[in-house]
Amino acid sequence: MAQTLARRELRLETPEIQAAGTIRSQESIGSGISIRNVVKRYGNFVAADRISLDIKPGEFITLLGPSGSGKTTLLNLLAGFQALDEGQILVDGAPIQNVPTHRRGFGMVFQSYALFPNMTVAQNVAFPMRMAKIDRTNTDRRVAETLEMMRLSDHAGKLPSQMSGGQQQRVAIARAIVMRPRVVLMDEPLSALDRRLRESIQIEIRELHQTIGSTILFVTHDQSEALTMSDRIAVMDAGHIVQIAPPAELYRRPQSRFVASFVGESNLIDAQVIGRNGRILTLRTPAGHVFEAESRNGIHNDKATVLVRPERIALHDAPVPGSMSATVTSALFLGEVLRIEVVLDDGQTLLIRCPDIAGRDLPPVGGQLHIGWGAADSWVLS
Structure with a gap:
């Protein structure tokens, strides 16, 4: 043994x-x-x-x-x-x-590059192989392969001080993987x-x-x-x-409020369960809006918290079946997306992210929108 x-x-x-x-x-x-x-x-x-x-x-x-x-x-x-x-x-x-x-x-890579300042890029990358007493031919070949992989071949003879932060981090990664x-x-x-x-x-x-x-x-x-x-x-x-x-x-499909809030932006809506059909629950908000959401885990009481990601909320200029009215409290143009905050009739604040498309203007603060989402766009947290 x-x-x-x-x-x-x-x-x-x-x-x-x-x-x-x-x-x-x-x-x-x-x-x-x-x-x-x-x-x-x-x-x-x-x-x-x-x-x-x-x-x-x-x-x-x-x-x-x-x-x-x-x-x-x-x-x-x-x-x-x-x-x-x-x-x-x-x-x-x-x-x-x-x-x-x-x-x-x-192999180890850290926030600080920890490169030897008096060694060239190639020498820094070769260092683990030298310590392992690998022969010069194999070392030179593997260092060349690794520098090419990390797009550093043209910088092999430079010192770390002659390189940008991103290039130095690439050298640190190359050194960590050179021994495969x-x-x-x-x-x-x-x-x-x-x-x-x-x-x-x-x-x-x-x-x-x-x-x-x-x-x-x-x-x-x-x-x-x-x-x-x-x-x-x-x-x-x-x-x-x-x-x-x-x-x-x-x-x-996060399993908790913590995960839903920490991973990405979240809208968490407290609602009452009023119906079940397999994995689809029918819910009602305090303001009386009824919607459906998917649930993988069994919900054994009549209250639930529902996750709706900002990009899953659809905007409508006029009421459509299943939509609810909302008042715009903030609207920002972020280039490829619009970031809009709205408040519902029951005081619930929601964040919306939608793509910037031709003909869509930023809604005015205080203006009215109609928003909605489908069962596949929402998730009941356990």
Whole structure:
């Protein structure tokens, strides 16, 4: 048993070096990770409270949550920067909680680029391979491949100080993946970049993941980043994973008020249940408006909270069946969309986002609109 564990630990330590000293092929997929009942305490504060999570080989998982939710703590426990108080973490079935950080073989990318200022881009990227004592020929080939992958080939001879923030972060990512690790950990790597650059690198990281096949665990508090990049998103709050699901499911069918409010913009409407037909509920607002909404979970009382996303609300210039009247309180032109706030007769405030189309003007504040949505456009929270 001890020999088996030693072999597994050796594989974690040097995942790229085979018996003949060659580098693993680019087609290899990432590791499976199993996090079981993990606990981390700081005094009386529980930062990770019996967290369990299974990550498939080659999956892109994002930990999403507000500050203090436990997402960075969980990443640090996986990296080995902090020790578990309870629980177990397994990589490809082998427990790693007693394996030192430098022997886990993970690629790591952080918010700070942490580049060596006196080394060129190529030298920074080659550094992990030099430390692993991989021969010069293989190192040069892999560095060239990785720089091309990250669109940095023309900058190989530059120092970090001669590059923009976005280029430096690309170098940091290149250094993390040059060994083609089975697992890559990313802790808010894009938070210091401006919006346009951040969106560009999001796409590059997603394409990179599809190319190298590593398992990626990505930490962010930015829900748009999580929705753009992830195979699944684990939403965290107060040391717990409160929901984990693919982006579309998480956005369209959140399981709680917290998830509905944290992931995207939300309209949460309190209503009375007056009818049921399978998964479709008929509801009535305090002002008497009747509408339908979809419900996956059973609702066993006569009150419900309904989620309607701003982009799912339709605008009408005149009353149509099922619509309700609303008074405009704010209207903003945001380029591709109009952002409109309205108040209903019962005082409920709703946010509407609609595309900017030809012939549609911003409605005046104080003007009347007629709005509505269908059962498929709303979701009853459990």
